[in-house]
Amino acid sequence: MFSCWLSRLCRGLSTPTGRVTHLIQGSLSRRLMLSSQRRIPELSSFVARTNTCGELRSSHLGQEVTLCGWIQYRRQNIFLVLRDFHGLVQVVIPQDESAASVKKILCEAPMESVVQVSGTVISRPPGQENPKMPTGEIEIKVKSAQLLNACKKLPFEIKDFVKKTEALRLQYRYLDLRSFQMQYNLRLRSRMVMKMREYLCNLHGFVDIETPTLFKRTPGGAKEFVIPSREPGKFYCLPQSPQQFKQLLMVGGLDRYFQVARCYRDEGSRPDRQPEFTQIDIEMSFVDQIGIRSLIEGLLQYSWPSDKDPVVVPFPSMTFAEALASYGTDKPDTRFGMKIVDISDVFRNTKVGFLQDALSKPQGTVKAICISEGAKYLKRKDIESLRKLAADHFNQEVLPVFPKANRNWNSPVAKSIMEEQRSELIRLMEIQEDGVVLLTAGEHRKACSVLGKLRLECADLLEARGLVLRDPALFSFLWVVDFPLFLPKEENPGELESAHHPFTAPHPSDIHLLHTEPKQVRSQHYDLVLNGNEIGGGSIRIHDAELQRYILATLLKEDVKLLSHLLQALDFGAPPHGGIALGLDRLICLVTGAPSIRDVIAFPKSFRGHDLMSNAPDSLPPEELKPYHIQVSWPADSEAEKSSLNQPYHPES
Amino acid sequence: MFSCWLSRLCRGLSTPTGRVTHLIQGSLSRRLMLSSQRRIPELSSFVARTNTCGELRSSHLGQEVTLCGWIQYRRQNIFLVLRDFHGLVQVVIPQDESAASVKKILCEAPMESVVQVSGTVISRPPGQENPKMPTGEIEIKVKSAQLLNACKKLPFEIKDFVKKTEALRLQYRYLDLRSFQMQYNLRLRSRMVMKMREYLCNLHGFVDIETPTLFKRTPGGAKEFVIPSREPGKFYCLPQSPQQFKQLLMVGGLDRYFQVARCYRDEGSRPDRQPEFTQIDIEMSFVDQIGIRSLIEGLLQYSWPSDKDPVVVPFPSMTFAEALASYGTDKPDTRFGMKIVDISDVFRNTKVGFLQDALSKPQGTVKAICISEGAKYLKRKDIESLRKLAADHFNQEVLPVFPKANRNWNSPVAKSIMEEQRSELIRLMEIQEDGVVLLTAGEHRKACSVLGKLRLECADLLEARGLVLRDPALFSFLWVVDFPLFLPKEENPGELESAHHPFTAPHPSDIHLLHTEPKQVRSQHYDLVLNGNEIGGGSIRIHDAELQRYILATLLKEDVKLLSHLLQALDFGAPPHGGIALGLDRLICLVTGAPSIRDVIAFPKSFRGHDLMSNAPDSLPPEELKPYHIQVSWPADSEAEKSSLNQPYHPES
Known part of the structure; x- marks a missing residue:
């Protein structure tokens, strides 16, 4: 039992996706620190301990040490396992009469109490070493002990294998933080x-500058x-990013700015979003797109944890148009294929009704993805759920076709397609035995979007069946470029809105179109995508x-008065400039393999x-x-609630 | 004229207090970077330029360079001085017919326009070198030029000697940031x-952890x-500091936390305070007061700019009682003497009425400071203004006495004092020729406070007359310790409030007094003072x-429900811990010698x-x-304003 949970704790560094990291041999913080710099930090400077629990090895044998930590486990009042952020160490509880007071302290203190012990590092008796525990060759022969703080009954045990709901973890976050994974x-x-x-800072001369968070409303x-x-x-308003300030810093000649910036976004309730979040915010003068991309590639390569596979640069890039056409999204997960293929030409002369219909329209297309081994791994109900998803969320008909597999549940339409275009499909989509084709028809963007979504769903389904499509050790970076500068407004498609923000420069090749066909203008925006997640832009x-x-007033019809300071700044010798922001929470979430960004944020x-x-x-x-000259406007439907509150203050409510 | 302002710019690094720094030889950023690390940052990586304007020297002779910068100055269409964040360089405008287009660009661009030039680094002709300019040995022979952005007429010139009001500087902050001082x-x-x-992080294993700024109201x-x-x-509320979170991180076993934390304080209008400010926020487990103090001494020593005199550690320390008695404040400026002396004993048998009165009361004292050379440097009206300040702000009588100087404006009372206690005063206060004594009587704390204030006023007056009391190159650090744990509430002196905050631990020697005489309990709080400014605590x-x-509920009578999460956390194995926060804005302000913290904050x-x-x-x-369920409560006296606003939205108002 003891060695069981202990080895789990020591192995507890595998990422939640199930990937076993290379950390089994050493405790985590040690690895982190050893790997990322030459000089090892002094972890016990300025404090009562001489060493951390986790650092003790055979090389410390005979040393007198003082340790501070939490009681993780006690066995038969003989051994006690002490924990700190650095790891676990076994302490031998003295049994002789002269050390009765020490024994009493160590045997009576409840689990998770904080104690300080002093003693000698000794070898474990032969045969009692624990090779799964980094400190498993030694133990501490205690001379003195002090109970620093007793622990009351906990709402849950501080052991990684004890499952807790997320609500409980968040309610007692200070306990949850003691877990190896959060540490x-x-x-x-x-x-x-x-x-x-x-x-x-040190390699490229950037200046870390703090910008205000008490700002004013930005247009829109x-x-x-x-x-x-x-x-x-x-x-005041809490800004969504330091966008205006970073540009003004360039006008101010600061030349290379960065900030680990707190940003705010009030989106109400949205899963996996936080009202405050952090971005690595960067801006440079006299730079072009390639310059920013090289900077960021170098940044990620330099800062990448050494226990992961190294980052390979430069990152591939793809235009927005290509990403949409092949992956149905602006953030393709390029760890696996299953790309969208335009098969319109195969069906130019089709007699199948809904394909004929689609292709007869000016923007009509037929698109498909091929699920390799789909016929082997997917069940009929999987395919049905995929079709239902397409119907419910995209209002799109999706047809499964088994061009090579002998399945008896092809629909009559699918059978008819097979007979007509089977060989052409197999050639075009390189379909292997057991390949399943999901086919849809309609306008380009919509057909791509639905297949892009189904592509990801299929990957999940196949992986749930045991296939590995996306190697969890693989970090697949991708630049997506050449976005449109404007999009039609959702509520009024006759008007334009910025695809990203109104300060984005148009693509130099498309500037001539600004006055004639603004919708056709591409921008100099770039997104950085990692494993299908947008991690920067x-x-x-x-x-x-x-x-x-011109863009603000004429094309976007914004009130330029709200931005007069920025417009004026551009008039006063603004250098050409550009920048990027990386979403730190999401990036760390992907690097650690955490299931949610809440697992990489302390509170x-x-x-x-x-x-x-x-x-x-x-x-x-x-x-x-x-003092703020405001009062609450209680909504009509909460009159009852209001009167129950009865205006005075109910801190517990 | 040219060399005049240019040399001023290059010398523009003297601090605003008038101290000439050691930076004359090099441009500022270069110095900063060279001095603080071994590897020089690449300042031109990823961008259009090959070099910065400020870095070019004779060692670059013959090199083809591309520079980007602002036109600082143009002389007779022959020379142009280009500026970037790194410094200035002279560009020779080509005069031959074949380069007419380059000449046109460089001669027609308004001042502060942004240009890119390419050319060769050449020697200046003999005799034309400018030794006051770091790049003064070379100039650029231009081959091509490009106007990147033309500048419109500026509201003020970007030259350090052009005086602007602070309001104008703040309105056009992006221009003000181009000044050498702000850079x-x-x-x-x-x-x-x-x-x-x-x-x-690297030397002592601290973990940089971001804590939320959307929090809830703290008690009080x-x-x-x-x-x-x-x-x-x-x-939500914006927290004044991450106090609760940093303590919870210790409970969570994070062991060593730091954060460069944005904090918020709404104090309405107060000069030299900012509603948002930054602190270096630190917390450690298993530490005592000496540990924290050593950590901070090491921190300041390590991070201190190398163009200043090195920081000497350990810093001296002083109890709060001593600081009050000798300096009349909890943040003594120890760069100069003029300490407060208790001279009650000299006057035990005085016949001077107001001293007799004061000493007859149980807490009565007589205190004085001696202004060395005061009789030489201070005028009668100076002394009168000091007395008026004491009367107006402290309701205290202050008497000037000239024990050795022959001044004919001693009051009859002062004369009578002189005759009685002159020799004893001279002995006790070590009064020299021309020394002036300022004497007051009353309760200890009040008498000290008024003299503490007058001490600083005297220093200002003497320095305005040319004496140097406080060497601007001197950084005098001081720990102030042993503060009282509680103070009587201002509005109700029968009740207690925390002198600092309710989480401060009592001094171990005084714990027994908590239940009997809480007002007598000293705390384990410490303040760090630099040149008379509190820069940390x-x-x-x-x-x-x-x-x-017990402290929250019984002594402070706070509603503990608001802090139930913290109290519960302490019950669940909280380690002993302590910490500190340094006020970064104030610290940088003192280091740079800036007149205001606004000069060390970008916006x-x-x-x-x-x-x-x-x-x-x-x-x-x-x-x-x-969406936030609030409405504005217009104050009654702004009804006029409100109706003029007429409820709708006036962005320009």
Whole structure:
């Protein structure tokens, strides 16, 4: 039993996706620190201990040590396992009469109590070494002990194999942080950000500049938190990014700016989003797209954890048009194939009704993906659920076709397709035995989108059946470029809105189209995609005030007064500039293989934006709102709630 | 003229207090970078230029270079001085017919336009070298030029000798940032913080952890900005510090935490305070006061700019009682003497009425400071203004006495004092020729406070007359310790409030007094003072839940429900811990010698809390407040204003 959970703890560094990392031999923080710099940090400077629990080895034999830690486990009042952030160590509880007081302290302290022990590092008796435990060759012969703090009954055990709901973990976050996985995630995050800072500051002369978070509403900034000021009716806003400030810093000649910037976005309840998040925010003067891309490739390569496979640069790139056509999304997961193929030409003379219909329209296409080994691994109900997904979420008909497999549940339509275009399909899509084709028809973007979604669903299904499509050790970076500069407004497709933000520069080859066909203009925006997740995005910015005014006022019909300071700045000698922002939470989440960004943030909010530990947001007594000249407008349907609150302050409510 | 302003620019690194730094030989950023690390950052990686303007020297002769920068100056269409963040370089405008287009670009571009030039580094003709300019031995023979952005007429010139009001500087902050002083301040800040990070992360194993800024109201947190959420009546608050989170991280076993943390404090209008500010926030487990102090001494020593005198450690320390008695403040400026002396004993048998009165009271004292050379440097009106200050702000009588100087404006009372106690005073206070004594009587704390204030005023007066009391090159650090744990509440002196915050641990020697004489209990709080400014403070925290509950509920009468999560955390195996926070803005302000913290912040708010550049805080249309269930309560006296606003949205108002 003992060695069982202990070895699990020591092996507890495998990522949640199931990948066993190379960390089994050493405790995690040691590895992290050893690998990322030459000089090992002093982990016991300035404090009561002489050593950490996790660092002791045979090389320490005979040393007098003082350790501080939590009681992880006690066996028959003879052994005690002490834990700190660095690892576990076995302490021998003295049994002789003269050490009765030490024995009493160590035997009576509840689990997870904090103790300080002093003693000698000794060898374990022959045969009792634990090779699965980094400190398994030694133990501590205790001379003195002190109970620093007794622990009351815990809501859950601090053992990785004890399953807890996420709500319970968040309510007692300070206990959850003691888990090996949370310690690993937060320490890796800290190290990786430190390496990024070294790369930016020390290697490339970037200046770390803090920009304000008490700012004002940006045009169209509907997702910005508002903060009342002491001036009646005047509000600050928490910015979604330091976009304006970083551009103004370039106008100010700061030349190379970066910041690990806290950003805010009020999206209400959305799973796996946080109302506050962190981005690696970068801006440079006199740079082009290739310059920014090289910078970021170098940054990730330099800061990449050494226990992962090294990052290979340069990253491949793909145009937005290509990403949409082949993967049905602007953030393709390029770890596996199953690309979308346009098979319209195969069906030019089809007699199948719905394909004929689709192709007779001006934008009509027929598209398909081929699921290799699909006939072997997917069940009929899988295919049905995929079709239902397409119908429910995209209103698209999807047809499964088994061109080579002998399945008896092909529909009559599919059978007819097979007979007509079977060989052409097999050739075009390189279909192997057991390949399944999912086929759809319609307008290009829509057909691609539905197949892009089904492609990911199929990958999940196949992996649930045991196939490995996406190697969890593989980090597949991709630049997506040449996005459109504008999109039709959702609520009013006759008007334009920025595909990204209004400061994005148009593609130099398309500038002539700005006045004639703005919808055709590509931008100098670029996205960085990792394993199908957007982890960054940026652009070369507009530095010409006239062009910026034209886009804001004429094309986007924005109120330029709100941005007068930025427009004026462009007039006063703004250098050409560009930048990027990396989403740090998402990046660390992918690197650690954590199931959620909440696992790489020390104190995250729940998906409803609540701090389950402290109960934020909370009610406030009306007198605390007075200095800000605001009052609560209770919604009509909460009249009951309001009267139950009866205006005074209910902190527990 | 040319060499005049140019040399000023190159010498522009003297601090605003007038101290000439050692930076005359090199341009500032180069110095900063060279000095603080071995590897020189590549300042031209990834961008259009091959070199920075400021880096070119004779060693570059013959090289083909491409430079990007701002036109600083043009002389007779022959020379042009190009500026970037790194310095200035002289460009020779080609005069031959074949280069007419290059000449046209360089001669017609307005000042502060952005240009890119390519050419060869050549020697200046003999006799034309400029030894005051780091690039003064060379110039650029231009082959091609490109106007990257033309500059419109500026509101002020980008030259350090052109005086601007601070309001104008803040309105056009992006132009102000081009000044050498702002570039120096922000770059020094970035470098110093980076060195701090290296010390904490790389040398001592600290973990950089981000804590939330959307939190809830803390008890007594009257200065916290509130943020309405989408739940009616529920508010987040912006925390004044990560205090609770850093303690919870210790409970979570993170062991060594730091963060360069954004903090918020809504104090309305206060000069030289900012509603958002930054602190170096640190917390450690298993540490005592000496441990924290050693850590911080090492931190400052390691990160100190190499162009300043090195930091000498350990810093001296002083108890709060001693600081009050000798300097009349808890943040003594120890760069000069003029200490407060208790001269009560000299006057035990005095016949001077107001001294007799004071000494007859149980807490009565007579105190004095001696202004050396005061009689030589101070005028009668100076002394009168000091007395008036004491009377107006402290309601204290202050008497000037000239024990050795022959001044004819001693009052009759002072004359009588002189006759009685002259020799004893001269002995006790070591009064020299021309020494002036300022004497006051009353309760200890009050008498000390007034003399502490007058001491600083005297120093200002003497320095205005040419004496140097406080060497601007001197950085005088001091720990102040042994503060009282509680103070009587200002509004109700019968009740107690925390002198710092309720999590501060009592001094171990005084714990027995907690139940009997809580006012007598000293705390384990410590302040770090630099040149009379508090630049940091921290404490060993309470880790015992019972003690924390007793202090919160019984002594402070706080609602413990608001802190139930913290109290519970202490019950679940909280390690002993302590920490500190350094005020980064103030620290950098003192290091750079800037006149205001606004000069070390890229985009500061005005003293009224406004962003003069973007006009934040700003009005919002009522519909943008709707999702947050709040409405503005217009104050009665602004009815006129309100009706003029007529409820709709006036962005320009």
